[in-house]
Amino acid sequence: MQNLHTFKTVEQAINNAIIDHLKSRYEINDDDLNRIKRYTLVEIPSEKEYGDIAITVAMRLAKHLKEPPSKIAESIVKAVEGCGITFESVDIAEPGFVNLRLGWNILLDTLYEAINNREYSCWDILKKNDGAPLSIQVEFVSANPTGPLNIVNARASALGLALSNLLGKMGAEVEKEYFVNDRGRQIDLLAESILTAKKIEDGEDVRYPDEGYKGRYIEELASEMNKDLYRMRDIKGIGVWASEKIRKEQERVLRDFGVEFDRWYHQSYITDEEYNNVLNTLRDRNALYEADKAVWIKTSEYGDVQDWVLITSDGRYTYHLADLAYHINKYRRRYDRVINILGPDHHAHMAMMLAGVKALGIPEGWLEIIIAQQVNIVEKGKRLKMGKRLGRYITMEELMKEVSPDVCKFFFLDRAPSAHIDFDFEVAKKTSLENPVFYIQYAYARIESLRREATRAGILIPDNLQVNMGLYGEEEKEIAREVFYYPQVVKMSAMGRKTQLLTCYLHNLAGKFHRYYTRNRILGVDRDLSYARQLLSFSVASVIRDGLNVLGISAPERM
RNA sequence: GCCCCCGUAGCUCAGCUGGAGAGAGCAACGGACUUCUAAUCCGUGGGUCAGAGGUUCGAAUCCUCUCGGGGGUACCA
Numbered sequence: 001m002q003n004l005h006t007f008k009t010v011e012q013a014i015n016n017a018i019i020d021h022l023k024s025r026y027e028i029n030d031d032d033l034n035r036i037k038r039y040t041l042v043e044i045p046s047e048k049e050y051g052d053i054a055i056t057v058a059m060r061l062a063k064h065l066k067e068p069p070s071k072i073a074e075s076i077v078k079a080v081e082g083c084g085i086t087f088e089s090v091d092i093a094e095p096g097f098v099n100l101r102l103g104w105n106i107l108l109d110t111l112y113e114a115i116n117n118r119e120y121s122c123w124d125i126l127k128k129n130d131g132a133p134l135s136i137q138v139e140f141v142s143a144n145p146t147g148p149l150n151i152v153n154a155r156a157s158a159l160g161l162a163l164s165n166l167l168g169k170m171g172a173e174v175e176k177e178y179f180v181n182d183r184g185r186q187i188d189l190l191a192e193s194i195l196t197a198k199k200i201e202d203g204e205d206v207r208y209p210d211e212g213y214k215g216r217y218i219e220e221l222a223s224e225m226n227k228d229l230y231r232m233r234d235i236k237g238i239g240v241w242a243s244e245k246i247r248k249e250q251e252r253v254l255r256d257f258g259v260e261f262d263r264w265y266h267q268s269y270i271t272d273e274e275y276n277n278v279l280n281t282l283r284d285r286n287a288l289y290e291a292d293k294a295v296w297i298k299t300s301e302y303g304d305v306q307d308w309v310l311i312t313s314d315g316r317y318t319y320h321l322a323d324l325a326y327h328i329n330k331y332r333r334r335y336d337r338v339i340n341i342l343g344p345d346h347h348a349h350m351a352m353m354l355a356g357v358k359a360l361g362i363p364e365g366w367l368e369i370i371i372a373q374q375v376n377i378v379e380k381g382k383r384l385k386m387g388k389r390l391g392r393y394i395t396m397e398e399l400m401k402e403v404s405p406d407v408c409k410f411f412f413l414d415r416a417p418s419a420h421i422d423f424d425f426e427v428a429k430k431t432s433l434e435n436p437v438f439y440i441q442y443a444y445a446r447i448e449s450l451r452r453e454a455t456r457a458g459i460l461i462p463d464n465l466q467v468n469m470g471l472y473g474e475e476e477k478e479i480a481r482e483v484f485y486y487p488q489v490v491k492m493s494a495m496g497r498k499t500q501l502l503t504c505y506l507h508n509l510a511g512k513f514h515r516y517y518t519r520n521r522i523l524g525v526d527r528d529l530s531y532a533r534q535l536l537s538f539s540v541a542s543v544i545r546d547g548l549n550v551l552g553i554s555a556p557e558r559m
Numbered sequence: 560g561c562c563c564c565c566g567u568a569g570c571u572c573a574g575c576u577g578g579a580g581a582g583a584g585c586a587a588c589g590g591a592c593u594u595c596u597a598a599u600c601c602g603u604g605g606g607u608c609a610g611a612g613g614u615u616c617g618a619a620u621c622c623u624c625u626c627g628g629g630g631g632u633a634c635c636a
Contacts, residue, residue: 038576046579056578059616069616095616097579144636186636211635294634305562309634319636347563347631373564374630414584415572418564420629422571427585435598436584442598453595496576504573504583511583518591518600559598 004109005085006120007487010053010102011042013083018057021079026065036061044485051091051099052481055080058096069096104469107480112464114483114539121490121546126172128336133173137330138164140341140372141254142179145243146190146213149250149396151423156341156372157259157396158409159417159499161552163339163370166494166502169550175335179326180266182243184319189213190246191239197222198230221245253396257405258552265329267322274325275317278360279310281328287359297324302355320349324356331362338367341417344374370497372417378424403428406553410437413499413551436507440544441556443510443517447541448557450522454534459523461534471532479516479536482509486543490550499551506547513540 003009018041022028028036036057045054058072065072073096080090080100088101113120126134140160143153164174181187193212197219200206208214221242229237247264254260279295282288287298293313297320300307310321330338342350350369357367377394399408402425411428414436415421454460461467472480486505493502522533545555 040576043578046574050579054579059578062616093579095578146636181636184636189635292634296633306633312634314634316634318634322636344564344630346636348633349631349636351562351631371564376629419572420565424571427571438598439584442596446596446599450595457595500573507583514599515601517595518597521595523595559596 004113005106006110006113013085015041017079017083052102053100055098073098108469110484111535111539114542121487122169124171126170133171134336136167136172136337137175137335138339139177144181144186145247146186149253151375151394151399152343154396155375155412158412159372160341161259162413162499165550170494175262177263178261183267187239187243191235193218194221270325278325299352299355302358304351304355308352340369341372370417373420375421375423378422407435407437409553414503440506440510443513444544444555445559447537461531467532467535468528471529476536479512483539
């Protein structure tokens with residue numbers, strides 16, 4: 001099949017035409033050119049009345065090109081008319097918008113592409129110069145193996161999975177990794193907590209460690225503890241055993257949630273040589289100093305507001321040092337980019353890490369950090385503070401018992417990662433039947449039901465049948481243009497790290513289809529008309545399935 | 560004190576590399592199932608975009624300040 005039009009081909013044709021035209025008509029230096037290329041030239045208009053594609057670059061360039069926007073717009077119109085694609089209309093609106101309308105010549109291609117081409121929503125943006133995929137590692141959740149995962153971890157896992165999928169669609173090779181802090185003070189504290197719990201179980205009169213871990217799981221671990229470990233009072237041994245047991249449990253819960261990692265990287269894998277390497281590199285680069293018997297990193301000289309301790313006065317390596325060594329390790333593994341999703345309690349760590357890798361001489365932009373903001377549990381209108389060390393939190397498992405993973409994921413992904421979320425269990429349960437995720441899944445299930453019915457009745461549209469586009473009207477066009485936008489939504493969602501754009505889009509698309517379905521019969525009408533409507537419906541199904549898939553949400557064929 | 564996030568409809572939130580008339584869901588009210596899934600659809604209300612300045616042809620979006628909510632903050636992670 002030759003060169004079917006999609007958003008990608010249309011965008012590329014328009015972009016090239018505009019840039020060529022501007023270059024020939026105006027004196028544009030490389031700086032200007034790069035600025036222009038950074039703009040999104042082809043936009044989805046805010047109102048459908050304006051058209052199907054909007055170009056606003058004329059207004060943005062007015063100042064630089066020293067010409068009124070309307071004049072530049074005229075020039076852009078010429079460029080668009082010569083781009084090799086025929087549009088239904090090309091108009092200028094004040095003060096310098098260029099609005100395009102798509103004809104069915106393009107939209108029909110898009111419908112076929114959506115159905116037939118698995119790569120429909122894929123791009124080649126995250127590629128190296130030689131065309132090889134950019135390798136990107138996404139690290140997320142990475143909760144300490146000192147207790148069960150909580151609701152914020154659930155949010156981070158949903159986000160990490162969706163983001164990984166989105167980046168994959170942009171052409172990158174993505175690896176999902178979980179960093180296990182299986183060494184350090186917190187693990188010792190965990191071991192001490194378990195040991196103490198066991199002693200108390202045995203009737204010993206001992207004091208619980210300050211800031212120790214609490215909760216039923218500690219008591220359970222105490223009961224299950226190996227006799228030798230207990231007899232020897234082997235803190236290190238208990239720590240190794242308990243943390244691995246907890247980690248396995250975390251892995252199981254995540255798998256139940258539908259999130260699997262490519263690699264679990266343990267802090268204990270990091271060698272002394274690697275730690276020394278970090279320290280030596282920092283020392284060589286004059287980013288290290290000693291004060292109060294502790295070793296500090298001069299992060300304040302690299303963009304952070306303060307310096308941090310890497311080695312405590314009693315010789316312990318801090319988490320900061322471990323994480324820097326871990327990141328050097330990642331860097332040596334030759335990832336082109338690394339993205340960390342951190343919880344809200346790591347705000348300070350974010351600035352430290354960004355400054356730290358800079359101090360180590362790693363190029364800027366290699367590390368990107370996203371903070372998955374907090375999730376507050378609301379009960380009877382009051383916010384409950386969550387905290388592992390407060391011994392008060394909703395575990396991820398409890399969450400899943402109340403609300404299905406599909407609903408949880410959608411709920412988390414429907415909001416900006418940086419936004420705080422108030423999670424009201426009562427509301428989540430009560431409205432679960434009116435939840436947007438069901439609304440979207442239902443649209444998909446309806447279409448799959450149509451497909452089954454059509455197959456059964458022998459009236460299914462034959463593969464690659466060219467439908468009569470004259471049978472389509474405005475109603476169909478409104479849906480087809482949404483299908484047309486899908487690759488662009490995926491792109492904006494991925495590149496802007498905004499999963500909520502995709503959830504919003506899917507919700508909207510499902511709504512348009514539900515409306516269409518109610519007003520129009522797809523089967524049991526004139527054969528050619530049925531084929532035309534089937535094509536449209538199935539393209540919507542393809543998009544919904546793909547979209548939910550990217551988000552890590554299931555697309556059931558029956559509900 | 561300092562740093563970060565947030566403040567948009569009754570509620571929960573989109574929209575923010577400046578673009579066209581401010582959106583969605585929920586909640587409220589009134590309608591639609593002999594027909595492919597009513598987990599649906601149709602209709603009705605609802606806003607000083609926290610406030611004040613500034614930049615601009617144009618500001619919910621950018622800058623400054625103020626107020627309010629949350630988080631972080633030098634030897635835990």
